[in-house]
Amino acid sequence: MxxxxxxxxxxxxxxxxxxxxxxxxxxxxxxxxxxxxxxxxxxxxxxxxxxxxxxxxxxxxxxxxxxxxxxxxxxxxxxxxxxxxxxxxxxxxxxxxxxxxxxxxxxxxxxxxxxxxxxxxxxxxxxxxxxxxxxxxxxxxxxxxxxxxxxxxxxxxxxxxxxxxxxxxxxxxxxxxxxxxxxxxxxxxxxxxxxxxxxxxxxxxxxxxxxxxxxxxxxxxLPLPATPEEEVTIVTRRVADLSRALELPAEPPAAEEIRRVVTIFRELRGGLTEDGRAKVKSPSGTLSTGEAISVLNSGLALAAHFGDGRLAAEDLAAGLTGAVIKDPVQDSAIWQEYLETVMRERDGWGDLYAACRELV
Incomplete structure (x- = not known):
């Protein structure tokens, strides 16, 4: 066989x-x-x-x-x-x-x-x-x-x-x-x-x-993706490819979930919010496109095997926290500050903020 x-x-x-x-x-x-x-x-x-x-x-x-x-x-x-x-x-x-x-x-x-x-x-x-x-x-x-x-x-x-x-x-x-x-x-x-x-x-x-x-x-x-749209496209394609290869019994992530992960990564590694109005501290990790793909695939695995098959905020939270916090002291403080000053204030992000906040 x-x-x-x-x-x-x-x-x-x-x-x-x-x-x-x-x-x-x-x-x-x-x-x-x-x-x-x-x-x-x-x-x-x-x-x-x-x-x-x-x-x-x-x-x-x-x-x-x-x-x-x-x-x-x-x-x-x-x-x-x-x-x-x-x-x-x-x-x-x-x-x-x-x-x-x-x-x-x-x-x-x-x-x-x-x-x-x-x-x-x-x-x-x-x-x-x-x-x-x-x-x-x-x-x-x-x-x-x-x-x-x-x-x-x-x-x-x-x-x-x-x-x-x-x-x-x-x-x-x-x-x-x-x-x-x-x-x-x-x-x-x-x-x-x-x-x-x-x-x-x-x-x-x-x-x-x-x-x-x-x-x-x-x-x-090879640079990091120049625009959010380019990075979202890359992540969407690779997540779909890997999900098929791993045969994850979960629905493909909604475009909005992918965009949220990409936005968080771009803001933290760039030191600036998407609208350019506020500076944020950057953690020690690279927060690359490859890591964004891993966060989403880990979330899909959680959704498939321990959820209802739909990617939810709590499925993303663990992967996001692990990707950002490489140094348990310095990065943890940076992540908590980002949660309180950026994510908490963002319309429609309350579910992701609450899920992430539970883990820090």
Whole structure:
């Protein structure tokens, strides 16, 4: 019996769209690209094919940023997606890899414990001890596999990787070459290989990139949504997608509930109320679009399993409180002040104010 997958890869979830784009695509494609740059852009930003088939947008924001990112991947420079948490860096890198290579699984997850083997290669030690260094004993990294197959490789949280390990990428990105001195060989990258890295700009100073490595990347900064309407659209789409994937037996949240969450997040992170009349203090957390999506999905889970299936104020309150209060002292005071000076005075928000007030 085939078990249901909890989360489909981008190339699985949107395989039909990728196939339709590939069949309709008549523009030049770089070597080993599944789609042309134009078709990749259409897949990411959404559009309509000549036969009227709609392509759903995967990223809502400035189209020029996406065009720059895609164009970078056609050159000899790698791409660095930079931004605060929750701006869609990982989501975008996955969809770019799916559209360009048809494979988003060549992934290096950066942590403080990431070793050079994860970027270069490792060994099957049983085989190594028995027969010595050999091609059979070599365990390729995602980077090495991407070089051999001419595919995109994703490196998540690049600045969390120790600096000396980061620098293992320098020769790979500049020379498109990975020496394997134990075998007296070197792997040359097949055309189509490139790297998409992501980094959280709040991690600056943890493991800053060396100047040599920075020169190998073209950086695209992904901003937070420019307008409330844009952010509401993003949250609405992603909440609907995740609710379907998680099979939550709850009604989709009303537009007003989504707008309330987005408004709270934008006001607290911006330090100003929506009408511009009052300043508010900002908590220590980022309060990103991604966190707004999580708050709404958590609320839907509560409504589905412990309520009547309709998202109510009390379902949102727990998620909101948890998202805002990261520091139990400082953030708690900021949240209480916001509740009393802003939310309490806002028409039609009495239910949400009361639900939040119970939890602080």
């Amino acid at each position: 085939i078990q249901p997958i909890q989360r489909e890869l981008a190339e699985q979830a949107y395989g039909r769209e990728l196939d339709l784009l590939a069949r309709a695509d008549r523009r030049p494609r770089p070597p080993n690209w599944r789609l042309s740059p134009w078709a990749v852009s259409t897949y990411i930003l959404g559009g309509t094919l000549d036969d009227g088939t709609p392509i759903t947008p995967k990223y809502i924001g400035r189209p020029r940023l996406i065009e720059i990112a895609i164009a970078t991947l056609t050159t000899d420079r790698a791409l660095l997606l930079l931004g605060v948490p929750g701006t869609g860096k990982t989501w975008l890198s996955e969809h770019l890899a799916a559209a360009v290579s048809g494979d988003s699984t060549l992934l290096v997850q950066g942590t403080a414990g990431t070793s050079e083997e994860v970027i270069r290669y490792g060994w099957n030690y049983a085989s190594l001890i028995a027969r010595g260094p050999s091609a059979e004993a070599l365990v390729p990294s995602p980077v090495l596999s991407g070089m051999r197959d001419g595919k995109l490789v994703r490196v998540e949280e690049l600045t969390r990787i120790p600096s000396d390990v980061q620098d293992a990428l320098i020769t790979i990105l500049s020379e498109k070459l990975l020496p394997i001195p134990e075998l007296g060989q070197a792997v040359q990258a097949v055309k189509g290989f490139n790297v998409i890295a992501t980094a959280n700009d709040r991690d600056r100073g943890i493991n800053d990139l060396s100047s040599a490595l920075k020169r190998r990347f073209n950086t695209v900064v």
